[in-house]
Amino acid sequence: MRMREAARKLQVSARMLRHYEAAGLLRAARLDNGYRSLSEADVQRAAWVRDLIAAGFSTREVRALAAALDAGAGPPICTAALRNKLEQIDRLVDALTNRRRRVAERLVRQQQAVAASSTSDHGKEGPGDGNPEHSGAPVSAPGRPR
The missing domain is CATH 1.10.1660.10 (Multidrug-efflux Transporter Regulator; Chain: A; Domain 2)
Incomplete structure (x- = not known):
């Protein structure tokens, strides 16, 4: 073919x-x-x-697996490789789950801080208090002017 x-x-x-x-x-x-x-x-x-x-x-992993199979290693090598890959994927899922949790927690803390500052600062100081986070002005990343 x-x-x-x-x-x-x-x-x-x-x-x-x-x-x-x-x-x-x-x-x-x-x-x-x-x-x-x-x-x-x-x-x-x-x-x-x-x-x-x-x-x-x-x-590279497939090549090593194919070489083992070509050499007559048989299905046990495939089973072991699949189990190892599954364990690797589980570790990655755990790591990503932990990273996601940390980012979500930071986001909640940041939203709470913003909410708290907007209610406590309401009427006290204007946008010119020197803090760009509270000024309402856009803040750009370093080296990237707006």
Whole structure:
């Protein structure tokens, strides 16, 4: 099967399949006219690569896994790799959840401080009190004038 046909079947671009080939994840045969040709086994391998990359595996991880499978390591190596990736994703989810919580807490504190300052400062000092946070004037990031 030609590369373009395989790409259509896998719902990826032919460029993506060439990338897999360049990364050593896929080996396409060459026809006499120079076109790449993939066997059904190659197409299945490309689908496997596509799915692992979509699941968060890097091309380096897929290459190592493919090499182990090619050497006859069998399904246990896949199971271990999938478990390791799942643990890695769980750690990332935990880290992002903690970061999200911290940002949300800071946002609440900031909103409470703004609300408290607007009720306590109401009528006492005008916008010219020297604090740009309370002046109502836009504040730009350093080095980025408005």
